[in-house]
Structure formats: structure tokens, C-alpha cells
Amino acid sequence: MTSSDGDMSRAVPVDADVPFLLGELGVDPLAGEARTEAVVVTDISPREAAAGSDGERTARLRELTARICRGLTALGPEGWTRMEAVFALTVAAEAGYVGFVDDQERVARVEPPGDVLAALREHRALSAADGDGPWWRLLIGADAQGAVELLPDAGEDPFPDDQLFEPEVYREDLRVFPRRRLPVWLAAYVWHDGRQVRTxxxxxxxxxxxxxxxxxxxxxxxxxxxxxxxxxxxxxxxxxxxxxxxxxxxxxxxxxxxxxxxxxxxxxxxxxxxxxxxxxxxxxxxxxxxxxxxxxxxxxxxxxxxxxxxxxxxxxxxxxxxxxxxxxxxxxxxxxxxxxxxxxxxxxxxxxxxxxxxxxxxxxxxxxxxxxxxxxxxxxxxxxxxxxxxxxxxxxxxxxxxxxxxxxxxxxxx
Structure with a gap:
């Protein structure tokens, strides 16, 4: 992903020969990494996401899921055994991480390509119809044998610091995708405005x-x-x-x-x-x-x-x-x-x-x-x-x- 000034994050470019690096892929893979944010335009509007039948939307989500997983696993260097990826998206900012691990627990980090990011944005917009707004984060796991797992995160637990945007970013997303309620921790983060501070x-x-x-x-x-x-x-x-x-x-x-x-x-x-x-x-x-x-x-x-x-x-x-x-x-x-x-x-x-x-x-x-x-x-x-x-x-x-x-x-x- 790119930052707002166009610089690439500290990932390895996708067209490079990706080596394995010593290290561990933690529970929160993005922790410790520089947060990458970009002002983006959602490729599909809420009105477009709501159009069509449930069957059409479900089929499209299935197609997008397959495209995302194929696009990510294709980035894996020789010898990888598992992949872990996490994406934090809103209409105003986004952050992501993709890491591959081999059988010696060495890690290769790569940059997700633009077509995968576009598919993720559409997947998020379409997911809004499944509940009270679209997912905030999407966690993806895969192994070299072809098993894949996607876990949408609706924010029940606080996000890792490196995947937490400024409050205004969430306010902008709520203007596009209104919700009935937020988890209290996130609602407080977005709306408290220092009202409990007592200097x-x-x-x-x-x-x-x-x-x-x-x-x-x-x-x-x-x-x-x-x-x-x-x-x-x-x-x-x-x-x-x-x-x-x-x-x-x-x-x-x-x-x-x-x-x-x-x-x-x-x-x-x-x-x-x-x-x-x-x-x-x-x-x-x-x-x-x-x-x-x-x-x-x-x-x-x-x-x-x-x-x-x-x-x-x-x-x-x-x-x-x-x-x-x-x-x-x-x-x-x-x-x-x-x-x-x-x-x-x-x-x-x-x-x-x-x-x-x-x-x-x-x-x-x-x-x-x-x-x-x-x-x-x-x-x-x-x-x-x-x-x-x-x-x-x-x-x-x-x-x-x-x-x-x-x-x-x-x-x-x-």
C-alpha cells in the first residue's frame, strides 16, 4: 500500500525476488510495523453494494474471496508453508500486512498488489449488508496445501495500535456507512473528544x-x-x-x-x-x-x-x-x-x-x-x-x- 505522499511501506515490492528473513510472525502481524495510510476512493458505493439480490451479492463475495486469496498466495516465495495477512480498511485510510513463513519460522513480507486491494475494498463494501456496517479489519490465513480462512473483524476487541486510525477516519467511514451502534471502546475513541480529561x-x-x-x-x-x-x-x-x-x-x-x-x-x-x-x-x-x-x-x-x-x-x-x-x-x-x-x-x-x-x-x-x-x-x-x-x-x-x-x-x- 502507499502512504498519502506516495511512498511505499517497508514491504518488499511484489515484483522482487522475495527472500525469507529471520523473525517471527506474531499474533498481531502489523504490530511494530510502520502504519501505512492512504486517502482512497471506495470503488463501490453503499447504494451499489445494496443493489442486486442476496444471491448475487453472495456469489460476488465468493468470487472476490477467491480472487483475494489467489492474488495473495501467488506472492509466496519458494518454500513457504503458511501465510498470514491483515488488512484494516476504511473509506479514508487503509493499512495492510502480508507475511509468509517457511518451515524454519523465517518470515518474508510482501506488498499486496493493486488488484488485490481493489478486491478487498469491494469485498468490504459488499459485506455491509451482512450486519451493522462493513468489516473494519479482515484477517486472512492460508497454508501451502490450499487451506484458507477469512475472519472479518467488526471491532468487538480493540485494534492493535498500528491498525488504529485517527478518529476522523472512522467518522468519515460512518458518514458513508452509517451504523446503529459501535463497540463502546471504538465509540469512545471516535466521540469522547477529551470530555473525561481532568487536568x-x-x-x-x-x-x-x-x-x-x-x-x-x-x-x-x-x-x-x-x-x-x-x-x-x-x-x-x-x-x-x-x-x-x-x-x-x-x-x-x-x-x-x-x-x-x-x-x-x-x-x-x-x-x-x-x-x-x-x-x-x-x-x-x-x-x-x-x-x-x-x-x-x-x-x-x-x-x-x-x-x-x-x-x-x-x-x-x-x-x-x-x-x-x-x-x-x-x-x-x-x-x-x-x-x-x-x-x-x-x-x-x-x-x-x-x-x-x-x-x-x-x-x-x-x-x-x-x-x-x-x-x-x-x-x-x-x-x-x-x-x-x-x-x-x-x-x-x-x-x-x-x-x-x-x-x-x-x-x-x-
């Missing part, structure tokens, strides 16, 4: 002009208990050698689940803290971005120290669905109440934290009393190494890493 200057101005007091809230444990449970769960994941758990550093805790919900907890001087984050596909964000409702006023009544440096990074992407602050020995919130449940580790109660630890141990008879003692000690900031060892007694458990986690969280007696 220190904005925070100070809002605090000076605040007309409504913050809302006291219940449902969250007190800060010491919340912090202690968070630290114990983080340590437990380290003890079993899993990288998937929450994290804790001095004055900061964070959590990300596998469905893109997550949160950050910043502990500030003088007994203050800020807990914020987002629930994936939060209904209030869906309503704001896809229906045109107002974003929840998460910062209503917030003190001046609730600002970007201590907010979860989701605020900069317009994906924050809750924000709480701790001061004067209680939690407060602004805006309507929202359930943060999926975005937090199992810290809502001691029983929930204990159940999480028992699940991690995967034993038929977990040490219930030892688990309870460990959690209580963490809440009181009085954990000893033997408290941890009583729970994680297997020789394969990494007590050193787990206990270090508790040390830097400040919940040990050391």
Missing part, C-alpha cells in the same frame, strides 16, 4: 465553582481493608507464578481483567485516595456514545486533588465509568451510582478475598483459617512471612516474590 487546572476551576456537594457512598470497604485485600490477592498470584493478577506498588494498585474492565487505586498523603476505572461495555457509556446521552458527571463535587495524575488511564480514552475518592474516613462519588464490580479484584469483602485465594490454591481442602488470618493481618498491616507460608506451603510456591509484594505494599511488620 489539575480544570480540577481547580471545577472545585472553585462547585455548586453541589459530593455524594457519600456505601458498598466499598474502608480504604485500609481495600488496600490490604488488594495486596494479598496480588501477592497470591505471584506466589503461584501467574502474571495475570492485580498489581500493587507503593501508593498505587491496579487491576485488569481479561474482558477489558479494570481500575487504579492511588493512595495520597493525609489519608486520601482515588479509585477509578471502567467496566467494559458499561451501559452508561454505551448510552452516551451510541445514543447521544450525556456522559455521567463522575467528578461532580470532587476535590481539587482528583485530577488526571491520579485517575485511571481510561479517563484519557473516554472509558471511565466510575470515580470515587476517600477522605475523612469515607468514600464519595459524583454523578449517578455505577457498579464497579467487574473492574475490581475480589476486595468487596473478606469472604470474597478468601474465596479468591482458595481458588488460586486449587486444593481440595484449602487452609481456610490460615487464609482468613493472612487477610486480617494485611488489613491491619501486620503480615509476617509465616502468615504467608501457612497459606502457600507448596515447595513450588514463590514466597519470596509474594512477600516482597506485601513489603512494598506496606502491609508487613518488616
Amino acid at each position: 489539575p487546572r480544570q480540577a481547580a476551576a471545577a472545585a472553585r465553582s462547585a455548586s453541589a456537594p459530593p455524594t457519600p457512598m456505601s458498598g466499598l470497604p474502608d480504604l485500609p481493608a481495600l488496600w490490604g485485600r488488594w495486596a494479598v490477592i496480588a501477592a497470591a498470584f505471584l506466589a503461584i507464578g501467574s502474571p495475570r493478577g492485580p498489581g500493587v506498588a507503593p501508593a498505587l494498585a491496579w487491576y485488569e481483567d481479561e474482558w477489558r474492565s479494570g481500575s487504579s487505586l492511588f493512595v495520597l498523603p493525609d489519608g486520601r485516595a482515588v479509585l477509578s476505572g471502567g467496566v467494559s461495555e458499561a451501559p452508561e457509556l454505551d448510552a452516551a456514545y451510541n445514543i447521544g446521552g450525556a456522559l455521567p458527571d463522575l467528578y461532580a463535587g470532587a476535590p481539587v486533588w482528583v485530577a488526571d495524575p491520579v485517575l485511571d488511564p481510561r479517563s484519557r480514552a473516554g472509558l471511565l465509568s466510575f470515580c470515587y475518592w476517600w477522605t475523612g474516613d469515607r468514600w464519595y462519588r459524583g454523578g449517578a451510582e455505577s457498579d464497579p464490580g467487574p473492574a475490581l479484584p475480589a476486595v468487596h469483602g473478606a469472604a470474597a478475598a478468601a474465596a479468591a485465594l482458595a481458588d488460586l490454591l486449587e486444593t481440595k481442602v484449602p487452609p481456610v483459617e490460615a487464609i482468613s488470618n493472612l487477610i486480617g493481618a494485611a488489613e491491619a498491616r501486620r503480615v509476617r512471612r509465616q502468615d504467608l507460608a501457612a497459606v502457600f506451603a507448596d515447595p513450588d510456591h514463590d514466597l519470596d516474590s509474594a512477600y516482597y509484594q506485601l513489603i512494598i505494599a506496606g502491609v508487613t511488620v518488616d
